[in-house]
Amino acid sequence: MNMKLILLGSGGVSATPRPTCFCRLCEEARTKGIPFARTGPSLFVGGANLLFDTPEEIREQLNREKIKKVENIILTHWHPDHTQGIRIIEQINWNYDLKKPYYKPINLYISDYQRDLFKKYSSGSFLEYYQRKGMIKLLELADKKAIKLGNLEITPYPIKETKAFYFLIEEKNKKVIYAPCEYYKFIPDPELKNIDKFIVHNLFWENDKISRRMNKPTDEDSFEQMLEHAKSFSAKEIILTHIEESFGLSHAELDKKMKKYYKSYNIKIGYDGLKINM
Numbered sequence: 001m002n003m004k005l006i007l008l009g010s011g012g013v014s015a016t017p018r019p020t021c022f023c024r025l026c027e028e029a030r031t032k033g034i035p036f037a038r039t040g041p042s043l044f045v046g047g048a049n050l051l052f053d054t055p056e057e058i059r060e061q062l063n064r065e066k067i068k069k070v071e072n073i074i075l076t077h078w079h080p081d082h083t084q085g086i087r088i089i090e091q092i093n094w095n096y097d098l099k100k101p102y103y104k105p106i107n108l109y110i111s112d113y114q115r116d117l118f119k120k121y122s123s124g125s126f127l128e129y130y131q132r133k134g135m136i137k138l139l140e141l142a143d144k145k146a147i148k149l150g151n152l153e154i155t156p157y158p159i160k161e162t163k164a165f166y167f168l169i170e171e172k173n174k175k176v177i178y179a180p181c182e183y184y185k186f187i188p189d190p191e192l193k194n195i196d197k198f199i200v201h202n203l204f205w206e207n208d209k210i211s212r213r214m215n216k217p218t219d220e221d222s223f224e225q226m227l228e229h230a231k232s233f234s235a236k237e238i239i240l241t242h243i244e245e246s247f248g249l250s251h252a253e254l255d256k257k258m259k260k261y262y263k264s265y266n267i268k269i270g271y272d273g274l275k276i277n278m
Contacts, residue, residue, distance in 0.1 A: 004275070004276070004278070005169075005176065005278075006044040006046070006273065006276070007239070008042040009061055011038030011242070012202075012242040014244055014246050017037060017245070018245045025245065026245070028250055035271030036251050039272055040053075041055055042055050043178055045154075047171070048071070049072060051070050053082040054075070054083055055081055072107045073089075074109045076167075076182075077114050082181065083118060086127075089106060089126075089135050090130070092106065094133065105135060107136070108139065109139045109147065111165070113163050115138075141165065143156065143157070144158075153170045154170075155167065155168040157192075159182055159185070159186055160187070162183075164182035176196060176197045176199065177199065179198070180201055183200070186229055195235045197237050197278070198237065199276075201242040202241065202247075204223060204247075206222040236266060239268045240268070251271060
């Protein structure tokens, strides 16, 4: 079976349309929908029934794509835009009538460091509760410790500055790198080469202010640096995700912005529901 991925959500901290905002960008997204509208960042890996992250809109995303089963969840880091839909676990695997799980526990992977931050700043204490109830089984994400799920192998690689990870997803000779967030002082592992798809956080350009509201963040790498990382990986295709409303660019405008890169790089602008077949 070939690896199949679905980009469930391609937005970021501030997805599009932003509630209570009636600017040109948000109104266009409300009128036209996908790909102009974006929900929070999430990726589904078929075969392994693996879900990366649980943004607020995860219930909507799973229903939209008619996902039949979630057996594994990886929480990449604690940030609310990646975790505040965590109650999806109850809806998937808790029978409120019989007061017991529908199925065996969902394997939920998170690093100890990120788990502590999740508990400190957010609703991370739910995780222990869900484990006590038998809805999930908590498992640790550790540097370069591979997770084997059937024919798939997922290996977390550290982003040392942010103490988060990017992920190598492998099946036979197919390789995908997923780097959705916490993209700061990113150092590609020199052993990772010939990557088929590089699904990556869309970043700000170094010398180009594109939004009235926001300059390039001081805690993220630049778009140009990301392209150098893609070269290091020998990436055959770059797929952009975590695309912020604060960029002030619609899907069509971002495509226009990318034209100068298309000649040198195989870049695709991600959108909600994008099917990525290998």
